[in-house]
Amino acid sequence: MITLQYLLWCFVTLLSFVQGAINVEEVIQLQDDNHMIYLNPGNIDSIINGIRPYYVAVLFTTSDQGLNCGTCDKFLPSYHKAAAAVNALEKYQNLIMFTIAEVHDNKEVFRQLNLNSVPKVRLYPPSPNVTTTLASEFYEYAVTEASFDPLHFANAISKMLAISIVVPQDFDITEFSSYFLITFAVIIIFKKLVISKAPKYKLLQLFSVAAVLMFVSGYMFTVIRGIPFISRDENGEIMYFSGGTHWQFGSETFIIASIYAGLLICVVLLAVTIPAIADDTFKRDLLTIIVTGLLFYIICYHNGIYMIKDPDYPYKLLSV
Structure with missing residues (x-):
């Protein structure tokens, strides 16, 4: 038999979840200029727990040089670039809230989740339940040496969410020079050995076939x-x-x-x-x-x- 005391307990519990939650606009205000939210005991529950219409990506990491986490330092730029790429697309803005949980600010959270190593990346899907917490269902991204390439992490996010993310690449003068020299050499060779000797209708046929292959x-x-x-x-x-x-x-x-x-x-x-x-x-x-x-x-x-x-x-x- 359901007692009045039990109903009151359920009501108070539900009310505490609702009062503790914050809306999307308030979450956005917590972002810095790089669209990043740094989690701490004062905001982590309200951002992740309970009902929310957005994904939450959490990077569990440390910037403490005393812990000597080289992987953390190398992966952080990739994480930032992926966040910037997602938020640069208007239709995906606020689809994912990118957050960072530092060890020294969230020791109790690390203990509760039994996280003994960093970095770790978890992606929490939108939740319709007030009982959702950090221990609820999530996708995990394994950070490896390949993750130091921003495209790798962006591709993982793209596949998880079935969206297209474009990460701007830094200009590499060495790579550009290599491609330029190779392309220039191919053009010169093609011009001397093919264009100067082949009939025009043959070149047109070759171009047509190449165009068809490219499009199909x-x-x-x-x-x-x-x-x-x-x-x-x-x-x-x-x-x-x-x-x-x-x-x-x-x-x-x-x-x-x-x-x-x-x-x-x-x-x-x-x-x-x-x-x-x-x-x-x-x-x-x-x-x-x-x-x-x-x-x-x-x-x-x-x-x-x-x-x-x-x-x-x-x-x-x-x-x-």
């Missing part, structure tokens, strides 16, 4: 959504293919374009070039077998890429 490979998709050209996994290794059908890296489009080019070459060889060999039946049959095998290999390779992006895809061919 999804290159414009990555440009429009501002997706990074390459990304790295938790071990710092380059990720050539993203793990989702709604997302692809810039480098992935060039790989797909190369596959399409290979398929195109095989089809042209089988339909036009090889049948034109009329004086040597053995050579024609041998080339047909070789090119057909190559065509099947490319199709299997392309199928394998799609299996990476969608493991539940039912039409699996040979693994290559």
Whole structure:
């Protein structure tokens, strides 16, 4: 039987949660110029606990030089850049509240959560419940050496929330010079060996094929959504293919374009070039077998890429 005393206790408990909560506008006022909120015992409960319509990203870290946390110092700029990138997009403003919880300011919180090492990053989803706390459901991002690249952390946030985040890259004069020299050399070689000797209609055909491959490979998709050209996994290794059908890296489009080019070459060889060999039946049959095998290999390779992006895809061919 529910007693009046129990009902009063429930009412007081609910009222304490509601009174302790603050609205979005008040949370925004706690942000500094870098869109960052530093958590402390006076604000951590009201920002994270209870009902809230926004995500909360919490970086558990330390700036105490006595603790000698080099990883904390190296990851902090990536965290700041991701926060700035999200808040730079009007439609995503206030979608995520980026916060930092320092060890020396939140010792009791670290003890309650049993956090014995830093840095740790947790992403708390919006909550409709008044009983939500720091111990409630969350997504955790593993900080590794790859995390020192702002794109890695931004990609993780993008996948968790299914949004597109563009992180401005610092200008690297060395990298720019390398790309410039390589591009310049390729243009000079192409001009001397191809443009000066090939007929104009051949150049037009080449340009048309290149344009078609660029557009069907999804290159414009990555440009429009501002997706990074390459990304790295938790071990710092380059990720050539993203793990989702709604997302692809810039480098992935060039790989797909190369596959399409290979398929195109095989089809042209089988339909036009090889049948034109009329004086040597053995050579024609041998080339047909070789090119057909190559065509099947490319199709299997392309199928394998799609299996990476969608493991539940039912039409699996040979693994290559």
